[in-house]
Amino acid sequence: MSKRILIIDDELSIRETLTGILEDEGFAATGVSSAEEGLELLDTMNIDLVLLDIWLGDNMDGMTALEKIHARHRIPVIMISGHGTIETAVQATRKGAFDFVEKPLSYDKIILAISNGLRFARLEQENLLLRQGSEQQPILTGESAAIKALKKQIEMVAPTDAWVLIRGDHGTGKELVAQSIHRASRSSEQPMIEVNCAAIPEELIESELFGHEKGSFTGAHVSKRGKFDQADGGILFLDEIGDMSLNTQSKILRILQEQKFERVGGNKTIKVNVRVLAATNKNLEEEIEAGNFRADLFWRLNVVPIHVPKLCDRIQDIPLLVGELMKILVSRGLKPKDFSADAYQALREHHWPGNVRELRNFIERLAIMCQEPTITAAHVRSFLNPEQNSSAVSHAASIDPFLSADYKTAKRLFEKEYLQQKLLQNDNNISKTAEQVGLERSHLHKKLKSFAIIK
Structure with a gap:
């Protein structure tokens, strides 16, 4: 062009x-x-x-x-x-x-x-594209039959202009599917414009989607282009579309059909050419029956439906997912951890109701809180089921203050416990501990005194 x-x-x-x-x-x-x-x-x-x-x-x-x-x-x-x-x-x-x-x-x-x-x-x-890509996992990880089928669907639909409705439970990776479609699309050189429909207040969503003219409402000090406008010639990703109000759904439907709209407070018609990807964790058929979602909008979005499998339906992908998650955590400064074969087996035995998001958070918790270089099944089970393990009970008790404290207090409590553990590991040798945690000895000494760990 x-x-x-x-x-x-x-x-x-x-x-x-x-x-x-x-x-x-x-x-x-x-x-x-x-x-x-x-x-x-x-x-x-x-x-x-x-x-x-x-x-x-x-x-x-x-x-x-x-x-x-x-x-x-x-x-x-x-x-x-x-x-x-x-x-x-x-x-x-x-x-x-x-x-x-x-x-x-x-x-x-x-x-x-x-x-x-x-x-x-x-x-x-x-x-912008590089920043966008660096903040998110670049690929769909896994070799299970479910993931292979998902990758094949993405490969088929991405190069087309077809609209896609991505469905799946919380934490399955619907946004990652949208990013994968974008990367393989003809619009890959343009940023994908994302809108989280559940995160925008009802009174602001029209301004966010369609833009507004200066003075159209209190606080509109300058005119603003909306997400549809920004996505012209590219892809708009509507995440959590099932949480959009009926009023906004009706306006979205008109724009999707006509590819033109007016800004809030404006009367100029703006024409766009936008490919829409939408995602939801809700059962939209049930939402339609309950009167919470428009059937005509559902049929407009549901040109190509893609279902993202639950983690429990691709449990064999866990070792690959753990490896990918550990790479990300190490890139953020955490020490690498190995996982024993029985640790992977323990991870596979868990149901993972929170899907890949729950697994990601759990692996990060293990990487931070486990002192040993190799994580075993005992570690996995004690953190997954602390009430079933007496050593885990004492550990849980030490974590309780974090849960009830505000951010500043929790941060201080964590720092104190962390330094105590490191000092014990180094036989109370401050110089060795300072070298291990990456602090100047004098700075560590002051911290230990401030926490009353030493006199």
Whole structure:
């Protein structure tokens, strides 16, 4: 798809000349004569870069327009002016301009500036994708029949434009399935826009999804693009769709059918082309029967249904999952732990009602609280069923203060217990303990005194 350049200049000859040159270079160019027209177009159309004249013969000058564009949109703006000075260029750069080109325009310089601006925008987007990928588990882990079938479904549906309804219990990895579809889709170079429908207050969800105009409600100090707008040309992931109110469902349905909407407090129709992935842990058929979910919305979303299996239905994947989880924990600074064969067997015997999320939290707990380098079945069972193990009872008693304390107190209690254990492991040798925990000896000594561990 050609990159779209918006030219804001009150000189018709400049607009026409730039439009011709840019189209010859393979860009899609649109020219307007005023800042107001330009801002309106930016709110309704996907623009990749703006060429903005500083001196405009209307009510708003280029510098003011630059501030508004910079506040609303993440796109590069190149300022052009026939009265440029170093001071003006510096001022424009401080207000967010990517570059500054003087008139009479050198078209080679304009094309170079545009190429650099688009390259910069692409690098920013790639950065966002890398950050997005670094925060989440990159792949679906497992070799069970259930996971192989799930991977095959993803492989088949991802390259298409089909909408997908991802269903499964809490903690099974529905978001990870959505990310896997996104990575293998034609929109993989764009970030996937995510909305947690259960986490947004009812009174704000329309603003979040559709955006709002300045002054449309208390606190709307600037106009804002919504998630549908941001996802134009890419993928929108609606997580926990079953928790959306009936009122919002009806508005979502209209937008999904027509692919156009108005912002809250606005009357301009914005057209989009969005592929929707939705996820829920609820039985939507039962929700429809109870009157909590619209049947027509269900059929619109349920083009390709994908079911994510429970952990108890793919219990043979546990060793692979544990290995992957330990890699993540080690990357965060925890010491690596080995798991014995009987430890894996004990993990496989547990039902895991919280699915992979419960397993992840449990493995982290073991990695933090177990002192030994190898985790055995005894460790697993004592942490899973502390009431059945007398040693675990004493351990649970030591953990109780954490559960009843506030964050600051719990943190201090944990630190005290941690340092006591480390000191005991090193036969009360402060120097060895300091080296093991990564603290300066003098700093550790002060901490031990503050906790009354030593006098």
